[in-house]
Amino acid sequence: MCRRRAHPASSSTAPLPWGTPGAASVYRAVGIPIVEGLAALHRGAYVEAIELLVPVRFDLWRIGGGRAQRDVVDWTLTGAAVRNAERS
16 A cells, blocks of 8 residues: 655645635635735746745645646746846
8 A cells, every 4th residue: 555645744745625724824825925926027026026936835735736836836936036137
């Protein structure tokens, strides 16, 4: 029998389904910074995008983020860093 290892911050590797107790705090802690980070990149606030996305980039699993969603965050961080360096 193959068992999945639980994430260190949780007793389960499954994301919280919407509507369960605690889901709102998880979406507030992870989802909002992601959306704000993407919006910051769009308006050219590259440092702000980096500051918002770095702390939550490894927490996407908590809201059900798969590889594609993690890739979006990683590419957004990379793009923000490159564009910020080009400005300097």
